[in-house]
Amino acid sequence: MHLHRYEKIWIIFGTGALLAFLIILGIGAFYQGSQPPSCMVTIDPQNVQAHEAFKEENLGLNQVGENEYVVNILASAFNYDLGKDENGAPVKTIRIPAGAKVTFQATTSDVIHGFELAGTNVNMMLEPGYISEYETTMDNPGTYTLICNEYCGTGHHLMYATVEVYEE
């Protein structure tokens, strides 16, 4: 098939740009290890407590190293369960020192939920039967709202929690 000269230039330029984008994305994914959250661990959605991370006492913020934390979250319509404080009241805010390495580990006990820490790159889907995990470093102090960004029912927009990153 004959192509006009300008058209060849245009196709080479366009396809070349797309290839360049893909190479950058590929290097990010496979060389630097920056993949989208794709945790492969499964769980019984009707018995999530059988998994160590989602036992009542392990929910919420857990310090695992000097500057390393794991946050276990159990989502259900329309709430993020972050465990209970000393007085037995549900935790709605977790506080993390700036610069800490944090692993968010979450699942759902009912329908699909979103898990978005607005203003950060923490964003993943929570699906029944799977654990979703994302590791990040919280560098910038501030107050971040954890919101459900996947429709989960009539109270979807009321499902949130707060993460505070404080300067030490």
Added chain:
Amino acid sequence: MMNHSTASKPADQGLLARKAGLPAKDAKLSMAHMYVAFISLLIGGLMGLLQVLVRTGKMTLPFGIDYYQVLTVHGVILALVLTTFFIIGFQYALMSKTVGMSDGERKWAWISFYVMLIGTVVTAVMILLGKANVLYTFYAPLQAHPLFYIGLALVVVGSWIAVFVNLHQFFKWKKQHRGEVSPLLAFMVAINMIIWFISTLGVAATVVIQLIPWSLGLVDEINVLVSRTLFWYFGHPLVYFWLLPAYMAWYAIIPKIIGGKIFSDSLARLAFIMFLLFSIPVGFHHQLLEPGIDPFWKYIQVVLTFAVAIPSLLTAFSMFATFESAGRAKGYTGLFGFMRGLPWKDVRFFAPFVGMLAFVPAGAGGLINASHQLNQVVHNTIWVTGHFHLTLATTVILTFFGISYWLIPVLTGRKLNAHINRLGIIQTIVWSIGMFIMSGAMHIAGLLGAPRRSSYSEYGGSEQAMEWIGYQYAQAIGGSILFIGILLMVYIFVYMTFFAPKGQEEFPMAETAEDALPTPMVFENWKLWIGLAVALILFAYTIPFIDIIQNSPPGSPPFKWPIGYN
């Protein structure tokens, strides 16, 4: 050189055939689909208005109507009903014009129409009764009334009958014209219907095999990830099913309206074949943030997603080449002087042209969404809503409106007059302004983290949410302007259907440029292209799909209470 001009042969049959519009029976069939489409536009648009108003926090819905019920109606009726009916109706008109329609085919086309209509009504009733507030993506394990899914299945089955009618028309023509290149528009309709058929197999599988038995209580649990994967196997080609009819008009109708020729018949066919190959094996780019799918296969589908941008780049080139040759043929010179040769005051050109312009930011946004890691910044934020209000609700819809300005008069035996032409231009401008404000505000708010598909919420007085609400006001302003645009368009439709002066409106179909080279016959090798499309799908999906099934967690029971359905 025998072959190339046959692409536009039916248009060459002289003034008489061209002026004669469509056979009355075919016009009636097409028009039935248009009624459903424009009624849907009005209802769906009203729902959209309610949404943007509720999201300012200044208004609540009366009679205990739930925000998400309104949202479900908006999505189902605009994204599924309006598009499907308009496209199938438009394609019947194109097929009738290029390859003709037999009485038997017409009978089946009517059966298809009624099956889809019954399906639509059944689904709509369930939504209005509040038993299906699951949005138009109906993700399990939220569970709607079984009739919601059965209605949707009927819409799909009805559309399959339309697929077979169109393919029967097309391949009958080919049998009667051995060795000839098929008419370009008929070729394009055939491609679009094959994409539709291959992709709807996925959504039909999840609806019929998984969701219906589960909603009837025949099985207790559902495999959520399998259901989502089947849905998104369909969900992305769906957007190309919307886009390709717009491309049909751009490639083969607009050149006629601007007094030019089709720049290259071959290039148009090449673009459509590339859509057949690359529009389906890309569903994972909607599932990038999901657990349970290997990131390697996500990346493979990201690569294929980028490949589907190439035919759109080809299209952009073809359009501007057509504009330039038409302008220069009229004697306009200079680097961009040819732009002055375009009929800016003809709404049949102006509306789709604005749609094309919108596709520049829309396409760029699409590449961002599909960019593997970058998706994390925008996934399920209202940025995505802003994105498809540019692609579907601007590019595609303004082109559909542009088609309506001549198609409705052709179907009703009336004329597009100066009154409607002027109103149409105003409508296009109103739409562009409204969408610029609404979609722009959605894009910005999305980058700030505002979620999509969410009713008004202050998220416990969070500072971030306060920032988003400002943009929700802008969305309400844009959305209200858009609703004015919808009222104008519905008025235009009613006027063109019942009140415009009687006459013969031209059915604009362009011819291929004389100096264009013959169309290679390899484009008519259907076994090859369908075979390649299937091979790519198998490549992109087989291993990850087996993986998903083999590593499945226990299934999910149904949940009805979260959607207020007890």
